[in-house]
Amino acid sequence: MSPHTEFTHSPPDLNLPNETLIAVFNELSPTTLADIAQVSHRFNAVAEWILYSSVYITDTLTDSSPVPLKTLRWCESMQRKRYLTQVLRKLHIRWQADPRTSPSQYLMNSCERVADVVSLLTPLESLELFLGPANYSSPRPEPIHVIERIIHGCKFSQLKSCSLGADWTKGAQPYTSHLTTFLASLPTLRHLKLPDHHSALDLPPEALPHLSTFRGSADTAASLLPGRPVQYLSLVGQDSDVNRENLPRMTCTTMPIRYLDLSAMSVRPMLLRNVSTYLPTVESLRIRLALRHTLHYSFSGIRLLAGLSTVLSAFQQLISLDLSPTEVDGVGRADAVEELALCREWGRGCPSLRRIIFPSQTEWLLDSDGVWISVQT
Template identity: 55%
Template sequence: MSSHYGITVRPNISLPNEVLYEIFHNLPASVLAVIACVSHRFNAVAEHILYSSISLRDVLSQSSPYPWRTRLCCESIIQRTHLVESIRGFHVRWQADVQPPSSQFDFSPTVMKLTEALRILTSLESLELWLGPANYKAGPLAPHVVERIIQGAHFPQLVSVSLGAEWTKGSPLYSNILDTFLGSLNSLRHLKLPDHHTALNLPLDSLPILSSFRGSPATSASLLPGRPVRYLSLVGDDYDVDQEILTRLASTTEPLRVLDLSSMSVRPVILRNLATHLPAIEVLKVRLALRHTLHYALTGIRLLTGLSSVLSTFHSLIHLDLSPTSVAGADAQQEMSLCDEWTRACPSLRRITFPSHIEWVLGSDKSWLSQA
């Protein structure tokens, strides 16, 4: 058999399966699908690779009102129980192409299949469930759609989890089902709960090696104390980041090093408060709220000149990432001028990413170099 790479593949090749796995595992999925048709032996090796990490995306519309890709994949997993131990990653994302979602959308059959499939995927190391509008249709007394799926699931090797769905007034909220689930994940290092807006209620000794979290200020404040979280990404409104929240965010067993504020508009006063409570921050990614203008007399990127007084409060900052901030009008000379100005205010700075997405790095001769 000839491949697209001009190589003749002989299905009766006598190499061990372990060697075939090493040969095949870096090939594109489209090539693996062809290899799986060569022989039973090649099919067995290729299938294990194809199923090792599954990513599914369903876009729901009037003409396609249910997540059929997810349902077909779950049915395939249920039928191929010999592959379940090979599946280490399972990532599902649903979204609607219209807002508000159509009343014709039907999630129940797929939710049932998804629940059944996850019950047997006990070797998972990474799980993502973003179920888009699936939580809209449930009544307010029903469980959150994510909780309906994860309740009773067992994942002793899970390292990374991301759970959520779109929310609207009247949608079900999370309950202690989520708390119970998270409390069972002793191997978890990375957690994302973008649609959870209240405090979690977890045992103090749960999630002992958690190192990164993405979620609301209230959820973060309930989770971080007593845990070795070094990376934090906040979502929501910066008005929710009050003094009590900041005090709890500072109660990790290891200092927070990376702070991602790209999913909220952040006022300069919040940055000053963060610097006071989280002095070990080395990487800061932020979307500035320019409605609170840093310098009224300036326009364009020179608006950011007023950031100097804020940066002077960060004593360990190495990388400032302003790429999520929207500022019109910039050139290399203006950016380099700001680099020099900000370094005088914050001597620890070594890397700056501007709203233009151009990155500047401080060289060994103390001059700033553009990485464009």
């Protein structure tokens, strides 16, 4: 068929099932999809369905552009095309600002626009809202966190993943009971992130029955984990926030915690010893060591990490140890000989260990013959 052949009957796209069009269009960039939407009404409907089913928006706020323009344009589009509110499944909005930028007094108005749209998105399955400096951008008529202004009264019966937060500074408006009410209304939630929530959550015992992963502060984790099947835990804050009062409560899950991520804090050996005491069944451990607090630079390089041997031996089921978030001058440089020596030493103390990533980003794997092999990542 000549490329210049003209169709005198139905356009070719009408002969293809929607499933085929969706499979093809899913491989295209948003820019290409926008062009294809101009071809026909049917192409427009399929392309729109794909473009609006997953929305990822990042707005950078500056003194010259103090409002989230991308977010506001999306809000306007959703208000014009209300039928798209039943299409959207994933909504991720992130506002970020340069530390030198003054919080805009107009951000509250932007939050109200977002709230109007989010309340319509009842089929949502994934929601991420990180609103940068909006929580302390202007006076408030009532004491309520800016995130709560958006989620208050929303009903998401199919939500599986939720991440909520804003920039935090001392004296910023904390969360209130509105957050607790919202979380208690999410029967299908499995993944939860609350990076700027710093206190206990007073949830009813029957709430969040399927929660499997959590990222947040130690105090929030200690109140949230008991009685729930959380297996993946990521803690934020200072390592001193994790203490012998809240750490034992984190162990009261209905499923053993298998994955522990401590890369968002500088971890000293004392915390690792406490973790090994209360969470000996961890299989994957990711940490950012605070070597500068406990060790000094020497010509022995990463052999300074040998002190972890006694701590690691307390983990009975540890398979993967990831030290890549650790960044210390002189300690993090690659040295295959010293890394291999540590792999062997740690392997003897922790026989279940099969994978180690060092601060140098070099990954070591234990093969079926019991030999450690390096893989540069």
